[in-house]
Amino acid sequence: MTDAASESPYPWNRVLGVVAIGGAVAALDGMVRSTLPYGLSLALPLLEVGAGMLLTRYLCLGTAARRATDRAGPEAAIDRSAVELDRPGAVDRPETISEAIASTHDVDNPVGGVAVEPQEATIARAAMELGQYRAFTDILNRQMRSVVELSEKAAGSILSNLTGIDAKITDLLTFIQHSGANDRVAEVFGQIESEMRGCRDLLDLFSDRQKAYAGRRLQQQSKIDAETKGVLDTLEGVNGIARQTTMLSLNVSIEAARAGEAGKGFSIIAMEIRKLASEVQGLSTEVRTRVEGVMRTVTVDLHELSQQREEAEREAVANIAKALNTLTANLMTLISHQRDILQKVESENVAIARPLMDIMGSVQFQDIIRQQLEQLERMATTIGEHIEAVGRMLENSHEYIGEMTLEQKIEKLFSGYVTADQRDVHLEATRKPVKKEAHSLVELF
Amino acid sequence: MKPVLLVDDSPTMLASMSGILKKAGFSCETAGTGEAAVDKVSDGLSPCLVITDYHMPGMHGVDLIGKLRRLAPTRFVPMLVLTTDSQPEKRSAAKAAGATGWLVKPVDPTALLQVVKQLVPSH
Numbered sequence: 001m002t003d004a005a006s007e008s009p010y011p012w013n014r015v016l017g018v019v020a021i022g023g024a025v026a027a028l029d030g031m032v033r034s035t036l037p038y039g040l041s042l043a044l045p046l047l048e049v050g051a052g053m054l055l056t057r058y059l060c061l062g063t064a065a066r067r068a069t070d071r072a073g074p075e076a077a078i079d080r081s082a083v084e085l086d087r088p089g090a091v092d093r094p095e096t097i098s099e100a101i102a103s104t105h106d107v108d109n110p111v112g113g114v115a116v117e118p119q120e121a122t123i124a125r126a127a128m129e130l131g132q133y134r135a136f137t138d139i140l141n142r143q144m145r146s147v148v149e150l151s152e153k154a155a156g157s158i159l160s161n162l163t164g165i166d167a168k169i170t171d172l173l174t175f176i177q178h179s180g181a182n183d184r185v186a187e188v189f190g191q192i193e194s195e196m197r198g199c200r201d202l203l204d205l206f207s208d209r210q211k212a213y214a215g216r217r218l219q220q221q222s223k224i225d226a227e228t229k230g231v232l233d234t235l236e237g238v239n240g241i242a243r244q245t246t247m248l249s250l251n252v253s254i255e256a257a258r259a260g261e262a263g264k265g266f267s268i269i270a271m272e273i274r275k276l277a278s279e280v281q282g283l284s285t286e287v288r289t290r291v292e293g294v295m296r297t298v299t300v301d302l303h304e305l306s307q308q309r310e311e312a313e314r315e316a317v318a319n320i321a322k323a324l325n326t327l328t329a330n331l332m333t334l335i336s337h338q339r340d341i342l343q344k345v346e347s348e349n350v351a352i353a354r355p356l357m358d359i360m361g362s363v364q365f366q367d368i369i370r371q372q373l374e375q376l377e378r379m380a381t382t383i384g385e386h387i388e389a390v391g392r393m394l395e396n397s398h399e400y401i402g403e404m405t406l407e408q409k410i411e412k413l414f415s416g417y418v419t420a421d422q423r424d425v426h427l428e429a430t431r432k433p434v435k436k437e438a439h440s441l442v443e444l445f
Numbered sequence: 446m447k448p449v450l451l452v453d454d455s456p457t458m459l460a461s462m463s464g465i466l467k468k469a470g471f472s473c474e475t476a477g478t479g480e481a482a483v484d485k486v487s488d489g490l491s492p493c494l495v496i497t498d499y500h501m502p503g504m505h506g507v508d509l510i511g512k513l514r515r516l517a518p519t520r521f522v523p524m525l526v527l528t529t530d531s532q533p534e535k536r537s538a539a540k541a542a543g544a545t546g547w548l549v550k551p552v553d554p555t556a557l558l559q560v561v562k563q564l565v566p567s568h
Contacts, residue, residue: 152455152456152457155457155460155461156456156457156460159457159460159461159464160460162464163464166464166468353468354555356468357465357468357554357555358553358554360461360464360465360468360554361461361465361551361552361553361554361557362551363457363460363461364457364458364461364550364551364552365551366455366457367453367455367457367458367529367550368529368550368551370455370457371500371529418500418528418529418530419529419530419531420531441548441549441552441553441556442546442547442548442549442552442556442557442559442560443536443546443547443548444545444546444560444563444564445540445544445545445546445547
C-alpha cells in the first residue's frame with residue numbers, strides 16, 4: 001500500500017496556515033475563558049468544532065482518509081485524530097478504514113492502497129472550509145452581543161428595583177421624621193409643660209387662698225372669742241346688779257320690819273325685788289350657759305371641722321401635685337423613647353444606605369464585561385477575516401492577504417484592550433512575561 | 446443647585462452613577478455620547494462637575510474634555526475621567542487635555558462621593 005503520508009508533500013504555506021489557526025484558537029480560547037464563564041459554554045464548543053474540522057481536513061491529504069471522511073461525515077473527522085489516518089499502521093474504526101481501502105486504488109499496486117488526488121482539489125477543498133470559518137465567528141459574535149444585551153437588561157432591572165426600594169425607605173423615614181421630629185416633639189412638650197405649669201400655679205394660688213382663709217378664720221375666731229367674753233362680762237355685771245339688788249331688798253326688808261306696820265308694804269316690795277333679782281340671776285346663768293355652749297360649738301366643733309377640711313384640701317392639693325409630677329416624668333420617658341426610636345431609624349437608614357449604594361456601584365461589572373466582549377468580538381472578526389483571506393489565498397496563489405500575519409494582527413489588538421486583566425491574560429496565553437501594572441483607582445491631578 | 450453631567454455610552458453606567466450621586470443629594474444630567482454632552486452645554490447647561498467615560502463611540506472622553514474646556518460654562522469646571530483602562534499613557538493624555546482626576550472602574554461609591562465632595566465642596 002502506498003504510504004499516502006510519505007508521498008504527499010506538505011507545502012509550508014499550509015503548515016503556516018495550520019499554525020496560525022491553532023494560535024488564533026488558543027488566544028481566543030484564553031480570552032473567552034478569562035472573560036465570561038457563560039460565554040465559554042457558548043463559544044468554546046463552536047471554536048473547537050470549527051478548528052477541529054479545519055485541522056482534520058487540512059491534514060488529511062491521503063485519498064483513503066479523505067474519502068472515508070466524506071462518506072462518514074464531519075462527525076467521524078472530529079472523532080479521530082486527522083494525523084493518524086495518514087500514517088501506516090494506524091488503527092481506527094475498522095468499518096471506515098475498510099471502506100476507504102476498498103474504494104481506493106493505487107496506481108502502482110492495484111490491490112488495496114491509496115490513490116493521490118490532484119493537489120488543486122485538495123487546496124480547493126481546504127479553501128472552501130476556511131471560507132466557512134467566518135460563519136462560526138458570526139455566530140460567536142451574535143452570541144456575545146446577546147450576552148451583553150441580557151446583562152444590560154438585568155443590570156437595568158436591578159438598578160430600577162434598587163431605586164424603588166431607596167425611594168420607599170426615604171418616604172418612610174421622612175414620614176417618621178416629620179411625625180416624630182425632635183422639633184415637633186419639643187414643641188408639643190413645651191405646650192404640655194406650659195399647661196402643667198399653669199396647673200401648678202393654680203394649685204399654689206389655691207394653697208395661698210387656703211392659708212389666707214385659715215388666717216381670716218382665726219381672726220374671726222378671735223373676734224368671736226372677744227365678743228363672747230364681752231357678753232359674759234356683761235352677764236357678770238348683770239349678776240352683780242342682781243346680787244346687789246338682792247342685798248338691797250334684804251336691807252329694805254330689815255328696815256321695813258323695823259318700821260313695823262308702816263313698813264309692811266316695803267317688805268312686800270322688797271320681797272318682789274328679791275324675786276326679780278333671783279330671776280335675773282337665773283336668766284343670767286342661763287344666758288351664760290348658752291353663750292358658753294355657743295362658744296364651745298364655734299371654738300371647738302367648727303374649728304375641728306375647719307381643720308379637717310383644710311387638712312383634706314391640703315392632702316388633695318398634694319395628690320394633684322404628685323400626679324402632675326408623675327405625668328411629667330411619664331412624658332419625659334415617652335419623649336426619650338421617641339428620641340431613641342428616631343435615632344434608631346436614622347442610624348438604620350444610614351446602615352441601609354451603604355449597601356444600597358454599594359449594589360448600585362457593583363452593577364458597573366456589566367459595563368466592564370460589555371467592553372471586554374466587544375473587544376473579543378473585534379478579535380473574532382479579525383481572525384475570521386484573516387482565515388477567509390487565507391482560504392482565498394489557497395484558491396488563488398496570487399491573492400494578497402497583506403503583510404501582517406494573523407499573529408501580528410492579534411498583537412495589534414493588544415493595544416485595544418481596556419483592562420489590565422485583559423492584557424495580563426493575553427501575555428500569559430502567548431507565554432510572555434506579565435507586567436503587573438501599579439495604578440491607583442482614584443487619582444486627582 | 447448645579448447638576449453633575451455624566452457622559453457614558455453605557456446606560457448601566459449612567460443609571461449606576463446617577464443613582465449613587467442622587468442618593469448623596471446631587472442632581473444629575475446624562476448624555477450617551479460626547480457630542481450629546483457638548484450639545485447640552487452649548488444649549489445652556491451649566492454643570493458643577495463633569496464625569497465622562499474614556500472609551501466612547503465617536504468623540505472620546507479626552508476629546509470631550511478638550512472641547513468642554515473651550516466652552517464658557519465648563520471652562521473651569523472640574524472634570525473626571527471614569528474608565529476601565531489604567532494605562533499610564535491614557536491617563537497622561539487625559540491630564541494633558543485638562544482632566545481634573547482619574548477614576549478606574551468599577552469605582553467604589555464611597556470613594557467616588559469622597560472625590561466629588563472634594564471637588565464640589567459648596568454642595
